[in-house]
Amino acid sequence: MRRRSFLAGLAAAGAAAGVRPVGAATATPSARFPDGFVWGCSTSSYQIEGAAQADGRGPSIWDTFSRTPGKVARGETGDVACDHYNRWPEDLDLMARAGMRAYRFSIAWPRVLPEGTGAVNTRGLDFYDRLVDGMLARGIAPWACLYHWDLPQALQDRGGWGSRDIAGWFADYALVVAARLGDRVRHWAMLNEPSVVSIFGHGLGGHAPGLTGRASCMAALHHQNLAQGTALKAMRAAGSNWRLGTVLSLQPTWPAAGGGPEDRKAAALWDAVWNRACLDPLLLGGYPDLLAADFAPLLRPGDLEAIRQPIDFLGVNYYSRMHQRIDPGGLVGTGFGSAPEGTRHTGMGWPVEPDGLVEQLLELRERYGNPEVYVTENGASYQDAPGRDGRVEDSERIAFIRGHLDAAARAIAQGANLKGWFVWTLLDNFEWAEGYGPRFGLVEVDRQTLERRPKASYDWYAAAVRANAAPPG
Ligand code: GCO
Secondary structure: OOHHHHHHHHHHHHHHOOOOOOOOOOOOOOEEOOOOOEEEEEOOHHHHOOOOOHHHOOOEHHHHHHOOOOOOHHHOOOOOOOOHHHHHHHHHHHHHHOOOOEEEEEOOHHHHOOOOOOOOOHHHHHHHHHHHHHHHHOOOEEEEEOOOOOOEHHHHOOOHHHOOOHHHHHHHHHHHHHHHHOOOOOEEEEEEOHHHHHHHHHOEOOOOOOOEOHHHHHHHHHHHHHHHHHHHHHHHHOOOOOEEEEEEEOOOEEEOOOOOHHHHHHHHHHHHHHHHHHHHHHHHOOOOHHHHHHHOOOOOOOHHHHHOOOOOEEEEEOOOOEEEEEOOOOOOOEEEOOOOOOOOEOOOOOEOOHHHHHHHHHHHHHHOOOOOEEEEEOOOOOOOOEOOOOOEOOHHHHHHHHHHHHHHHHHHHOOOOEEEEEEOOOEOOOOHHHOOOOOOOOEEEOOOOOOEEEOHHHHHHHHHHHHOEEOOO
């Protein structure tokens, strides 16, 4: 099942509940951010780079998956994507022109190590070398993420995230990249959204590598945690003044609207799988009790110590709350239900719930020791319609981002340790199993010509960056 097809159900539920689409931003006072607040954007390699066969890059699990009939909408692939591999100077110019001072990008493991381990492909590293130099030349700080889902297919063939060996493979790869770029890249994120990789890639089968089942999901979770800890420790030992962290998808989980007491249990269980199975071992040293039976067969002596490594920052990807109900046919016996009546939804049917971000950031303060946090993804897909002059006037996206920035400012006022914001995302791009249908970009990408055209949200975000505040829409 595709990640999005779950969520499409929410759109229908929203329509049934008579929800209104998001309108233009209301003119409430600007939320200001503390001095030094970091402003940027996030992207990921497979979603934008293209050049899938260029310069010795090996195949990734997303190349395989997107070529498997029925897995990606319209049979689309990341072969060309936004051709960022060749057009990166233009993309960095767009960031610089908007005043962004930080850019979270990801490194494609199969460009660096086509077989996943062993021989290093220098030409692959050369690309990131040019990219990093390009950022620095424009005053943009590189924030490198080492894994945003494009695992070398060669490693999948050896068990992928289902194998404990991946902890060592990943740490070795991290050190290869850091040895080449670490003189200029200070911020390093180990993984992007291990829960999504586990749940959608290894539990429900809607993402690469398309595996299913609760056991495979939990194994992928544990091995990602282990790989993350092993790489953190190896990089910490390699020294230098790196700031090391990781990026999690954190979405507070509520019982579905109209649910009963069983749905409260469903929400607690889903919270354990989606949020706590990543947060707890990293920051508290153990897995949630609700999942003890799942992790017992996977845990070996020393694993929990290996996973609990100090981090300098935590990246939070926040989109909405999740509303859960009991569903005996679901991966862990739960399923997605509706948000409360009256909730607005994005063009993809995701509930618009900025208050959930406040809730999440305060939970990090109260339960997890208030780590230094950056929102490393937040944004929305809407049916962007060009106006008469051809420019996309995406007032709904502006309202969405503004609402979440307001929420962030409220959370900071209540003690959240939030230090920066990376909007998702710069360019309309390959949205995984949904292909090029959804559009999350501040910049429209013409699918025929690949021409970049800034939307109204691009100018609005640039104004926010310059003002260090969320201006009215
Ligand atoms: C994720 C990823 C991004 C997505 C974005 C919109 O959360 O799925 O980190 O790659 O494109 O979140 O869905």
